[in-house]
Every structure is written in C-alpha cells, then in structure tokens.
Amino acid sequence: MTRKSASERVERFNLRRQGKDLETLRSAMTVWAEARGKDIQTVYDGLSEVSELRGLDDRFQDISEPLVAIALIADAELSNGAQRIWPELSEILRDMAGQRSDGDRSEALSGLIAIAEAALADTDEVFVSNNELLKRAVATEGLTWLKSTKMLATFCGKYALVPRHNSAKTERGYSITKEWLDDVRARYMPPIIDFKPSEPSADQAGRGSESNL
Amino acid sequence: MAASLMLFAEIVVIQEPAKAGEQFVSSIAAALKGAEYRGTVKAVTLPEKDARALWLTYKDTAQFTAALEQVITATPPIDLYPEVPRTADLIFQVRNLLTRHLFFRNPRSPLLIAVWILGTYIYQSFTVFGYLWANSAEKRSGKSRLLEFLEKLTSNATPRLSNVNVATIFRLANKQQTLILDELENLKGEDKEAYQGVIQLLNTGFQAGAKVARCLKVDGEWDVGFFECFCPKALHPSRTYRTRSRTDHLKFS
Numbered sequence A: 001m002t003r004k005s006a007s008e009r010v011e012r013f014n015l016r017r018q019g020k021d022l023e024t025l026r027s028a029m030t031v032w033a034e035a036r037g038k039d040i041q042t043v044y045d046g047l048s049e050v051s052e053l054r055g056l057d058d059r060f061q062d063i064s065e066p067l068v069a070i071a072l073i074a075d076a077e078l079s080n081g082a083q084r085i086w087p088e089l090s091e092i093l094r095d096m097a098g099q100r101s102d103g104d105r106s107e108a109l110s111g112l113i114a115i116a117e118a119a120l121a122d123t124d125e126v127f128v129s130n131n132e133l134l135k136r137a138v139a140t141e142g143l144t145w146l147k148s149t150k151m152l153a154t155f156c157g158k159y160a161l162v163p164r165h166n167s168a169k170t171e172r173g174y175s176i177t178k179e180w181l182d183d184v185r186a187r188y189m190p191p192i193i194d195f196k197p198s199e200p201s202a203d204q205a206g207r208g209s210e211s212n213l
Numbered sequence B: 001m002a003a004s005l006m007l008f009a010e011i012v013v014i015q016e017p018a019k020a021g022e023q024f025v026s027s028i029a030a031a032l033k034g035a036e037y038r039g040t041v042k043a044v045t046l047p048e049k050d051a052r053a054l055w056l057t058y059k060d061t062a063q064f065t066a067a068l069e070q071v072i073t074a075t076p077p078i079d080l081y082p083e084v085p086r087t088a089d090l091i092f093q094v095r096n097l098l099t100r101h102l103f104f105r106n107p108r109s110p111l112l113i114a115v116w117i118l119g120t121y122i123y124q125s126f127t128v129f130g131y132l133w134a135n136s137a138e139k140r141s142g143k144s145r146l147l148e149f150l151e152k153l154t155s156n157a158t159p160r161l162s163n164v165n166v167a168t169i170f171r172l173a174n175k176q177q178t179l180i181l182d183e184l185e186n187l188k189g190e191d192k193e194a195y196q197g198v199i200q201l202l203n204t205g206f207q208a209g210a211k212v213a214r215c216l217k218v219d220g221e222w223d224v225g226f227f228e229c230f231c232p233k234a235l236h237p238s239r240t241y242r243t244r245s246r247t248d249h250l251k252f253s
Helices: A015-046 A058-077 A086-096 A102-120 A130-138 A149-157 A178-188 B018-034 B051-058 B061-074 B087-101 B109-119 B143-153 B166-174 B184-190 B192-204 B239-244
Strands: A125-129 A172-177 B010-014 B040-044 B157-161 B178-181 B211-218 B221-228 B233-235
Touching: A015 A058, A015 B087, A015 B109, A015 B143, A058 A086, A058 B087, A058 B109, A086 B109, A102 A125, A102 A130, A102 A149, A102 A172, A102 A178, A125 A130, A130 A149, A130 A172, A172 A178, B010 B018, B018 B040, B040 B061, B051 B061, B087 B109, B087 B143, B109 B143, B143 B157, B143 B178, B166 B178, B166 B192, B166 B211, B166 B221, B184 B192
Parallel strands: B010 B040, B157 B178, B178 B233
Antiparallel strands: A125 A172, B211 B221
16 A cells, blocks of 8 residues: 555545444445355356466465456346456456466567667667656556556566666666667567468469369 | 244344344344245344343333333334345445545555455355455555454454464454454564464465364363364565565455
8 A cells, every 4th residue: 555645635534424334334245245155156166267367376366266256246247338347356466466468468578678679779778767667668558557666677577677776876777788688589579470472383283172163 | 943933923032232132133033034034023122131121120011011112113123135235336335435535556456455355254155265465665554544444344353453373363263253463563573483373374374274273171181173264364464474475365555
C-alpha cells in the first residue's frame, strides 16, 4: 500500500456510523456462502489449468485457484454485457506473480528493445536514468504495466540489464550498450526469415494433386 | 426436534445473551430450514436474563404474559430463506467500500481483496488458501484501516492480533477463524524463538491438512493431539518473512 498524496482524497471511515452497513454486508456474505459454497467447490475441483495463469509459478497458480473459482461463478451469474470479474482479476494475479504470458513477455521485450534502439541511436553506449527509462517504458506499448522503478529493475534484470550508478556517481540508471542490444536480440527475439516461395522444378511440375484439377 | 415444531404457525425462541444464545438460535433456525418450515420464527431477547427471571420480576401471570407478548410483538421475524445475493454484487459492494475509504496505487487491488474476503467464508472448500499480505513501505498508508475492514468483513475474524505465538495461532485456526495478524515484526524483537515458530507455522498453514502436534493431558494421561493450522490469514509481516516466502503466498502491496 502507498500513502496517498495531499491531492488524492478518500472518504473518511467511521466504524461507529458505518458499522451497521458492514454487518449487513457480512450477513449477506454468510447467506451467499451457505448457498453458493457447493457450486464454487464444484468449479474449483473441476479446474485443471487456467489458461490465463499458464506459465506462472505452480504454487502461485495453486493459491490463485480459489479466487479463480469464485470469479468464474460470479461471471456465470451475470447477464450478458455486465462487467466481468475474471478478466480484471486475472490481470492483477499476473501482475502480482511478476510474470506475464508468453505473448505479453515478447511484446514487453520488443518494447524494451525499441527504447534501447532509440536511446542508442548511432552510439555504442548510453546511460539512461531509472526515472527516464520508466517514463519511456510506460509510454511504450507492452510496457505500460510497469508501475515503479523496482518493477522496471525486476523486468530488466531478466535480460541482464541491471541498474547502476553513472560514471559521475550522481545518478542511478541503466547503461545500455550496443553489445547488450545485439545479445538480447540474438537470444530472445525470433529470427525473421526472408521467405520466398521456390519456383517449381521442371521435372516435378505437374506431379502434385494440382494435376487432378 | 424440528419435526415436532412443524405443527406450529409461529415459533418463538428465547435467546439468551452472549455467543451461546446466538449459536442456539442459529442451530434452531438451521434445523427448521432443513425441515422446510414455512411459518414465522422469532428470536426474542427478554428484558431479564431468562424467562424464569422475568417471572420472578412480576410474579403475576397476566403481567408476565403481557411483558412476554410485548417483547414478541416488537421482535422482527427471522428470515429463514433470505434471497441469495449474486456473487458479483457482493464483490463489487466490498470493492467499492474499500475504494471509497482506502487509497490504492493499483486500482485493481480492491477487487482482489474483495474476492479474497468472500473466499474466507468458504475456504474449507479449497485445498490451499493464500494469505493476504498488506504490505506498506511507509507509515500512514492505510494498512491498519485495511486490517480494520478485514476484521469486520471476513468470516469469523479475530481482532487485530499484534503479539501472537504458535499456540494462539493454531488454537484460533482450529476454531476456523480468519486471523488478522498485525505487526509480526514486533515479535521478532521480543522473542526470536517464538517468532521462528510462528513463521514455520505460517509457511505450512495455507494448505488444508497442515496440523500442529501438541502433547495433551487427557484423563490424567499424556497423549498427542493434532491441531489444524489451515485458515485464512491476513498479515502485515516482517521484512524477513517477506523475503523468505516470496512465492508461497498470495500477496498484495
């Protein structure tokens, strides 16, 4: 949790005044549990692998499944067009696990590479401060989920890009080199094959199924 | 017992004070509901401790009956078959309540907490149930207020416990309570051994079947008793705990 700034306001809570509302809500949840408990257990027992959580740590998937079961029941009860619980919950669970799906990861890495390319331009090495890199990251598609310099460090650390001081030791940030960029491209980015269909050879032509047409 | 009560159009249960009275009324209501009773049920609380004490106050049949009828008339009936709220409605109600009174940097966090709160009511249906970790790097970030909400909204919650030991935790878990553990780091400074014990217990207590063995004296003979330590737990743990159990528990910052 984070302390709110002076401009961020929340309503004051007074237990004496609002205690009754909480009690009503609690009673409603008791009624709900009695009525829906078995349905949720059935959904929970039937969960094999939740596609949205695939790739996350096994233990994390285990502890997420009870919440998944509740969210799925909640969504099943809703009529079409109503706001769904599971899509939003799956996002936060993936954020919490500190991992993204393969597609997201690839998109995030592409974003980081694009930032690195722009920062390097024609130089071999460039220093980008923590805050500057975060600022550029949140404005880049695939990296908008980064919320703090700590999250940025965790993400970059997976690709051997770690924060350190600049040469004057006045600022912390990332020293991005061309060598690092080439290495990341070679390791993690799928090669783009320049594909051209071959011409049919004279002796094989007409031997395929197309000759039956 | 419920079968013999089915003949009556109205049933009045005299509810004695304290938790025992509540439990008695709940058990009667559950039995009547199970028997599909369709009459009116009321749980009255008398101005005196019980009916005998009320009789001793008046010592007159007419006055005693009038006093009793006055209480019965003033008491609303128990809704044996309340409308079951939709899961999503409950989740949104809790989420909106949290959002209204607490500040979250991540706007999705209240939704996760709301679903977790609902889960505390049915945690026994699951083989694991993650802990809710209210983490704050700075003071006055609303952590205590969040724990206050959890204390009021989760199922059978304990008050905020700030100085717990292993025995306290497993005895409360054995009563299927939701534990609200605050300021665990204080324990570390006070009693390192107790702190280690609590951490070990927390490292297993999110899984169903996790038990603690303790020697008990039964009829003058020592025997080994097993206590459940699986129950929902919301905690504000120490830094040490945080690093040791990073991936083991559901966490929210």
